[in-house]
Amino acid sequence: MIDQLSWKVGGQQGEGIESTGEIFSTALNRLGYYLYGYRHFSSRIKGGHTNNKIRVSTKPINAVSDDLDILVAFDQETIDVNYHELRSGGVVIADAKFNPSIPEDGKATLYEVPFTETAKELGTPLMKNMVAVGASSAILGIPADYYQEVVEEIFSKKGQSVVDKNMQALQTGAEQFREQAGDNVDAFLLEEADGKKRMFMIGNDAIGLGAVTAGSRFMAAYPITPASEIMEYLIKTFPDFGGTVIQTEDEIAAANMAIGSNYAGVRALTASAGPGLSLMTEAIGLSGMTETPLVIVDTQRGGPSTGLPTKQEQSDMMAMLYGTHGEIPKIVIAPSTVQEAFYDTITAFNMAEEYQCPVILMSDLALSLGKQTVEPLNFDNVQIRRGKLDQAPDLPVQAPEEYFNRYEYEAEGDGISTRLLPGTENGIYHVTGVEHDETGKPSEKPENRQQQMDKRLKKTQTVPYRFDEPVYRDEPYEKADLLVVGINSTRGTIQEAVSRLREEGHAIHHAHIRLLHPFPVEELEQALERTEKVVVVENNATAQLANIIRLNTGVNAENILKYDGNPFLPGEIYRECKELL
Known part of the structure; x- marks a missing residue:
């Protein structure tokens, strides 16, 4: 047997x-x-x-x-x-x-x-x-x-x-x-x-379950492969918890509806693939400028344009990090297993409200639609953290010309200001996509512009230190001959290839990026210091992850690339790594 x-x-x-x-x-x-x-x-x-x-x-x-x-x-x-x-x-x-x-x-x-x-x-x-x-x-x-x-x-x-x-x-x-x-x-x-x-589920179902568990009660989305299962899951599940899903006319409307829901205090999300992410970029900027929480799931597929709608690729990384015009705070989370897809979805909602900014949960087709055995999930440790949302403030009476300082600037602060729900007594303030002062009123004054930019960009500086395991590290040796780095669905495949090489006597380490932005520089540098050579495994043609690593650490890595629409097999990574040893 x-x-x-x-x-x-x-x-x-x-x-x-x-x-x-x-x-x-x-x-x-x-x-x-x-x-x-x-x-x-x-x-x-x-x-x-x-x-x-x-x-x-x-x-x-x-x-x-x-x-x-x-x-x-x-x-x-x-x-x-x-x-x-x-x-x-x-x-x-x-x-x-x-x-x-x-x-x-x-x-x-x-x-x-x-x-x-x-x-x-x-x-x-x-x-x-x-x-x-x-x-x-x-x-x-x-x-x-x-x-x-x-x-x-x-x-x-x-x-x-x-x-x-x-x-x-x-x-x-x-x-x-x-x-x-x-x-x-x-x-x-x-x-x-x-x-x-044990459960047997796809990553998209885990994301949907994570959204419900995180307290989300609204999703706006347009169907697209390989993200549609998230929408389908929540269409069936949300009504049992008082929530709802709206199928919008396009991804632009979906992102803006999600922003509106979060502004009103209801945790909301939208989910799409690369083409939809392109349409959402202006809305992502609006979320950043107005400091309104927003959770977006991007399930990567073959591109560009319509590309390969049903095939594996990891080529949206640069778009997620730098696609928005202007400069805004943004968080990009990259789960690598179905279990992480569940827990990281909850983290995405918490961080969106704690840092009052857009959070992109990055998946790929193999993770979103691949089905895996999942050990029982731990709901006891789930926390709902809403950050500086004051739902029952005792505010002084405002004069007609006075407004609440929603975007208050403090030179020594963390950049995160108190958020109120619409209709809060004595809490009126402006909300606009143009540059604004502390009350939200439009302002083009140079000093105000610099202060508000500093305030917004300061907000996410602590993310790498508050994110649980921003880099997964498997390092059984004091010094490795080779460090293999990956992201999203390649984790299990890399683990199996690394295991084969270790059985042959090679000292191999494995690191998997779970927080892509802000990049966990210190965490990865600790892994880089313990190896002679680095190779990055990714499903794209231009080595996007390797370039992001070089940009943040200065390290030039070898590349193992695959962009034919199929996910990596363990043997492919094993053979490529063996040639580098």
């Missing part, structure tokens, strides 16, 4: 590929296996090749595997596109409908199971995915009835007969595979898992 394997299902988009992977993995998750999945899909609604690769293990895993043990194919294109990933001794389980064929290289064994024909005999060809799940369960040695609970949850609303038909399809698929394979696939029998209950 084995403790882990890699499984992939592929076919044309719209024929049940996603649901096949979902049903297969959900049952395994409930048995206590650790899972890590990544879905390759087309930017079309229907048609075009899609696949879902899932790694299954009895131990924690944080990346997809380099190779593939089992390929489930709904068409010949799936075999043609993905066969090269199969390891020697791998298996292809294909729908007999299309007369499948594999290369005559002896690397893999083909089993033809009549997915479509069996489903038709049971009532509808739509159930062919259940036949495929049954065949997959048989090769892993998992009894088909283990899927009963999952099937009931998915299909119970359609009636018991639908549940029974789908279970019959699953059981028939398992029987058909066993009839062909016999005892020839014992190599794929999985060891028993620990049976513990």
